[in-house]
Amino acid sequence: MTNILLVEELERSFDDLLAVAGVSFFVESGETYGLLGPNGAGKTTMISMIAGLLEADRGSIRVAGQPMATTSTAAKRAIGLVPQDIAIYPDLTAKENLAFFGSLYGMRGAALNARIETVLEIVGLRDRADDRSDQYSGGMKRRLNIAVGLLHEPQLLILDEPTVGVDPQSRNAILESVEALSTDGMSVLYTTHYMEEAERLCDRVGIIDNGLLVAEGSRRDLVDGIGQNDTVHVSGTGDLRSATEALRSAEGVVQAAEAHGVITVMVDRAAGRLPSILATCGEAGVSVTALDVSEPNLEAVFLHLTGKALRDET
């Protein structure tokens, strides 16, 4: 397989902050590659450089064999960007938005109109094509945002957290669209901080934290890499931070982290450790309200690699 995207030693700083620190990875043709990391990990900065919006301080990017920079028109022709913001004109209809962006890609006339109909069908907005987009729900706006990225049939579709802030139904519709595109052979670079999305959509996942690519591989490779540890989620009230500290030194606990009222604990075998986890929480003054045990997944991988929990922040 050929590489549709090749990123080598990419680096970018903002004043004293090193946002992307020498990242290298590739996306094969027809592959869906996920960049998984929490907010602020450097995903959007990386996407900005890959999409030619931002110059890299160091390193190189090649898209479909063409070098990518802010001035590269050939490489930009090969990508379709779906930014995290809903980057469409609210006072224009879906068709007008699509026609506008299509024209920027040099599309014209009947070919453009036909393609507009196709992408509206893909994202399920054909019935509302002539409505102004400010009359759309959040999920519909997100879908139109994706349609704009698909319009010129790019070789690489870049989706930057496309499901942020949408309802579960719209999220599922978006994920189904991406799955369908992937099945049709489109190469996709997908950034997210939702572990479930990365697991569902991506052939390979790169885990990013503090601007570094800390691990990369298929879901199976990454999970196998941390052994057969289970993950326990403890929800409760009280001093969760102290409880987390106490759990880190408890017997059989590999890693523990707290975020948004939930303690995520990685243990070698959950079944035998639950009583001691509950006891430790109780001693730290935490009243446990819910306990959830799951088999190894990407979240566990992230916890194992970074010592931090990767939680849904919505």
Place this chain on the structure above:
Amino acid sequence: MRILTIARNALRRLFRDRSNIFFVFVLPIALVLLIGAQFGGGFTPTVGVTAPVGDELADRLVAELAELYQIREYEIRDELVLSVERGWVESGLEIPVRFTDSVLAGERPEIGYLSQPDTSGQGVQTAVSATLERILAPITAASVVSETQGIPLEQAEVVVQGVAGSVPPVQVETRTTGEALFPNLGQFDLGASSQLVLFMFLTGLTGSAALIQSRQLGVTRRMLSTPASTRTILAGEALGRLGVTLFQGVYIVAVTLVVFRVNWGDPLGAAAIMLVFGMVASSAAMLLGSLFSNDQQAGGIAVVLGLGLAALGGSMVPVEIFSSTMQSISMFTPHYWANDAFAELVRRDGSVADILPQLGVMAAYAVVLSALATWRLQRAITR
């Protein structure tokens, strides 16, 4: 083509904002009309009248006044009084019953005249008195002749008419002294050109908000991810702003030309002023759009700047009535040069050659503002 696509989009979005329909289409024309009315010429006062039905002299009086004013007839005096009080008519005339009989009987019937002390009703009173004089003088004279000569009134009227025809009329000669402040100017000419300058700049400048919205929405960044270069995007946005200001200008010219028969002077000269001043306005809009990141803030500043510069540059009150100091300050605004160029075309029948200095100053404004705007915007959208 991409530049045109971006520019066309700016125009399309202008019409999508419903508030623009008032500010772009209605307000400029309303102000031209208002200023034109202040300069006079087209305003016809309305006179309310109560008159006895079938009275010959009353009918003649009303018919003659109708040639000068709009007449609204009332049956009841109270309604007439109310109309004058409320300003629905400029003045009111009460012709008493048996008016003709009283005049012919040599009596001195009283005609009531109503007006507000501070309206054009005062002027109407003079015209009413003169009309009454003209109608009643021959009748009074015939009445005197009839009485003194002992002949019937109809015969006396013929005698009076014959004498009146042989008396040479008084000739009034009118001569102009001094220099008129605004020579060769039609009723709406001054208001139209000054409002054109005001609204081209104001509409252009408020367009800076659309530029900021595009950045806020992330649309500008998305455009950068397409094969359109930064230069293309900036050129497209600039052309879009220019299109908006030119549209505003062409609209005002077209409507005032057709509706108010405004004289815009040499068409080539007027087009040159609009083009160069439009470039100044669009460059200023681009600069404002690059300096602010909040569209509401920029919109507010745009209105203050647009109206402030217009006032200073002679678009609200002609600079000719400014003090000399204010006239000197006024010259720092692009509006001054645009208004001055229009004055050259309209008041002094100038041509393009005559307004080259004004065009040169405006072009300099456009170059400086667009250079600053390009530099700032490039930084703003590629950061």
